[in-house]
Amino acid sequence: MKKYTYTEKKDTRSGFGAGMAELGKSHPNVMALCADLVASLKLDAFIKENPDRFVQCGIAEANMIGVAAGLAIAGYVPYATTFANFGSGRVYDQIRQSVAYSGANVKIAVSHAGLTLGEDGATHQILEDLAMMRSMPEMTVINPCDYNQTKAATIALADHVGPAYLRFGRPVVPVFTDPNQEFVIGKAWMVNEGKDVTIVATGHLVWEAIQAGEILEQEGIDAEIINIHTIKPLDEEAILKSVEKTGCMVNAEEHQLNGGLGDAVCQLLSRKRPTPVEMVGVDNSFGESGTPAQLMEKYGLNAAAIVEKVKQVIARK
Amino acid sequence: MKVEELKTTAAQVRRDIVRMVHGCQSGHPGGSLGCTDLVTALYFHEMKIDESKGADGFLNFSREAKGEDLFFLSNGHISPLFYSVLARRGYFDIKEMATFRKINSRLQGHPATHEHLPGIRIASGSLGQGLSVANGAAYAKKLRKEDRIVYVLMGDGEQQEGQIWEAAQFAPHYKLDNLVAIVDWNKQQIDGSTDKVMDNRDLKAKYEAFGWLTVDLLDGNDMQQVLDALAAAKALLGKGQPVVILMKTEMGAGVDFMMHTHKWHGTAPNDEQLAAALAQLPETLGDY
């Protein structure tokens, strides 16, 4: 198993903030919009340097999406930001009509996705946003795994023309990816090559997958770990090539089992290469208040859960 | 309840709020403290609720609220206030406040029906939805010819949501003159003052233009004024129009260092700050 270590933990949303700060310097067309959550989205540096390219929209997300579309038509590259819940479900139709169907070059960049939002509880813990955004035609959907990857994705999106949904989170998590990585939208990252099982993970579950890989190694199971940061378009080739070798797969994501990365992968496999799959995700339930670690354990979204599913799927080969 | 007694209750509620938020190191003390006098007055004085108790000694709670007045909290982030008032009113054990925002609790970060906490009729937390729900509840009371009142509390930052104005147009259209909305006009929200973030301008003129009757509550942290405003609102009901109370409050009211700023909208006090806050809030009814 390839060794991954970390020296610090940081929140992925700070990676977004750092990416925006760089874009503020390099991309004069990039703008930021926010709905009364500037500090949560880590936009302070961008706003300080580029006050004219920031639009405070107040607690009015539907309007914010429309304003972003209008700015995009004028040639700006607006990043519309809020919590994931209020940047997806709450404004789905606004995104659908004014952004995606209209081909407006709007980036929807959202924080506090998933259970790891913690104490605020289920009203804020969106676990359905990947499903919503994945089903939207022409939408690019990205869910990075750590600070560095989030920063790289934020920057890469500025040169990508078309609507995109960039989803990140609240808690501090290990920083383990290369700070100078090249982020290619739609291209999977091979975290570890192995032969017994393919683990496909996204977002906060990538670090858990690595932990799982180490546990499995001690038990003589050689896991291939692939990070799918771009849920859509899906890197089909990387997945198909991997299961050709391993013959089974486990998906892991901080999302409902319905409609997320797991579903995307299963759809691919059932069409192109039927393969036994087990899935780690939230199974048809809402979240609740608690610390991120407590919630990830209670809802079965950690390394231990991945290890268990790996054993189950290998038995089905 | 008499004014003095209500003030005594409100003082304990304020203690509960600060202690709850400190206990889990998360939550929203500012708006909770600012709205304490109103929600205390509603539950301990103004609203008619079912006073019968179950075998466990707690108030019977029916989600349907037939024959009862009812209250919705639209700005759900001020949940600690709601939980304290419900517990102190007798819906559940005050000890349960210690579980606020912790795993496996019924006292979720934002109010939820999912865990069946008595007193909660709708989930809230995603802003801008409560007035619409109150519209439906008031409409139902009309359909059933039930002469009872529906109250709903909202934030002033929350007034920026478009859905508020869809709901504001509905209530007068259907002559929901059994509906009392209250806006917590504390002029603060997360990113700063509402004037700076997204100016609400003249809320009174807006609501009037939409067809509402308005009541000005100049100091929502003065219990007598709160009672007077609630009485004034009640006197305006039954005239074919809904009523909105525009309630000026101070975010963080009762704790000096939490006032005159938006900084305590959603920040938990540390141990030292807790002690400083509690020193200003008398323990009138016994801590949980």
Ligand SMILES: Cc1ncc(C[n+]2csc(CCOP(=O)(O)OP(=O)(O)O)c2C)c(N)n1
């Ligand atoms: C739809 C939605 N957008 C954003 C938020 C995040 N949020 C929680 S409270 C808040 C500010 C609310 O301001 P206000 O209504 O004035 O309440 P106060 O700060 O006075 O308590 C925001 C933006 C939310 N809960 N719901």
